[in-house]
Amino acid sequence: MNKPKNIARTAIIAxxxxxxxxxxxxxxxxxxxxxxxxxxMAKK
Incomplete structure (x- = not known):
């Protein structure tokens, strides 16, 4: 159950x-x- 959260966090950090x-x-x-x-602009 915890894996998707870790993957999402890693993706966000990356x-x-x-x-x-x-x-x-x-x-x-x-x-x-x-x-x-x-x-x-200064030249003009």
């Missing part, structure tokens, strides 16, 4: 870890893009 790593990459790329966009 998803959270994956989402965290993806979010970190997105933030890094977003900061790069943000700086580039800011520079372009």
């Amino acid at each position: 998803f959270c870890v994956l989402a965290y790593h993806v979010a970190k990459d997105v933030v890094k790329i977003g900061i790069k893009d943000g700086k580039a966009t800011h520079e372009l």
